[in-house]
Amino acid sequence: MSGIILNQTVIMLLLMLVGILCSKTKIISASANRELSKFVLQVVNPVVIFMSYQTELQSELVKNLLIAFGSSAAAFAVMILASYLLIPKKEGRETAIERFSAIYSNCSFMGIPLAKAMFGMEGVFYLTAFITIFNLIVWTHGIILLTGERDLKQVLKVFYSPTVIAIVLGLIAFFTQFKLPELPAKVLTYISELNTPMAMIVSGVSMAETKVADMIKNLGVYRTCFIRLVILPVILALGLSFLPVSEKVVLTVLVAASAPPAAMCTLQCLRFGKNYLYSSEIFTAGTIISVVTLPLAVKLTEYLTKIIS
Numbered sequence: 001m002s003g004i005i006l007n008q009t010v011i012m013l014l015l016m017l018v019g020i021l022c023s024k025t026k027i028i029s030a031s032a033n034r035e036l037s038k039f040v041l042q043v044v045n046p047v048v049i050f051m052s053y054q055t056e057l058q059s060e061l062v063k064n065l066l067i068a069f070g071s072s073a074a075a076f077a078v079m080i081l082a083s084y085l086l087i088p089k090k091e092g093r094e095t096a097i098e099r100f101s102a103i104y105s106n107c108s109f110m111g112i113p114l115a116k117a118m119f120g121m122e123g124v125f126y127l128t129a130f131i132t133i134f135n136l137i138v139w140t141h142g143i144i145l146l147t148g149e150r151d152l153k154q155v156l157k158v159f160y161s162p163t164v165i166a167i168v169l170g171l172i173a174f175f176t177q178f179k180l181p182e183l184p185a186k187v188l189t190y191i192s193e194l195n196t197p198m199a200m201i202v203s204g205v206s207m208a209e210t211k212v213a214d215m216i217k218n219l220g221v222y223r224t225c226f227i228r229l230v231i232l233p234v235i236l237a238l239g240l241s242f243l244p245v246s247e248k249v250v251l252t253v254l255v256a257a258s259a260p261p262a263a264m265c266t267l268q269c270l271r272f273g274k275n276y277l278y279s280s281e282i283f284t285a286g287t288i289i290s291v292v293t294l295p296l297a298v299k300l301t302e303y304l305t306k307i308i309s
Contacts, residue, residue: 019204
């Protein structure tokens with residue numbers, strides 16, 4: 001399975017290079033990229049998620065989905081606690097940005113293509129559990145972490161986001177066994193196939209805005225990436241390997257939790273007037289480094305699972 005992840009991450013990196021070229025040649029501007037990002041997050045991702053629920057109702061799937069929800073919630077509890085311990089407040093340090101980047105992964109942009117590469121739409125099906133927990137926490141704890149303010153509107157906003165709506169509708173369709181007619185199903189399948197190329201190209205354009213020289217010299221970038229891509233995946237691999245559950249669930253949650261820092265940090269920093277350049281540096285470095293760390297995290301989990309079982 002680690003070989004599949006390595007192959008997929010290399011493909012995704014090459015797609016990001018296309019995005020970088022599009023940015024450098026002015027084919028896609030920064031403002032256009034923000035609109036494309038919205039399209040991926042608010043249209044393409046929800047369609048992929050909804051279509052993952054267009055499958056036969058099986059007790060095993062239901063059981064594994066519930067386990068995925070529990071495992072995802074536990075993973076976030078571990079990541080939040082570990083990030084606060086490993087990234088203490090310090091004068092002159094962008095503590096909030098570093099903690100946000102360490103806790104929240106690019107689980108939609110990176111997670112969906114990787115889960116699909118590993119286990120097809122069943123992998124995406126289990127990934128929806130992680131994405132649901134991610135959305136609930138990032139729009140509450142994540143926003144409070146960055147701004148220091150508790151905004152009830154932001155908490156309520158998560159419940160009518162396209163992603164959560166797609167999950168709710170998908171679950172209803174799954175449990176009632178409602179299947180889309182052939183024509184609309186075909187249309188949504190075409191849209192869902194845009195996910196990997198568009199998400200990676202958008203990420204590439206975002207990466208192109210990073211000042212590489214500043215990124216290389218910034219030790220905080222390496223510290224945050226090391227926590228997000230090495231320490232946390234190792235901790236989670238050790239924990240998840242002990243669970244007597246399907247390997248598909250374990251690896252799906254592990255990959256989602258071990259993905260590079262979330263692009264959302266940069267978007268929220270732009271929105272709230274924080275140091276978006278620093279968050280962009282962490283995102284760029286983390287995305288590149290994850291080509292190596294993600295396959296290793298999967299390999300470690302597979303190895304530990306075999307030993308423990």
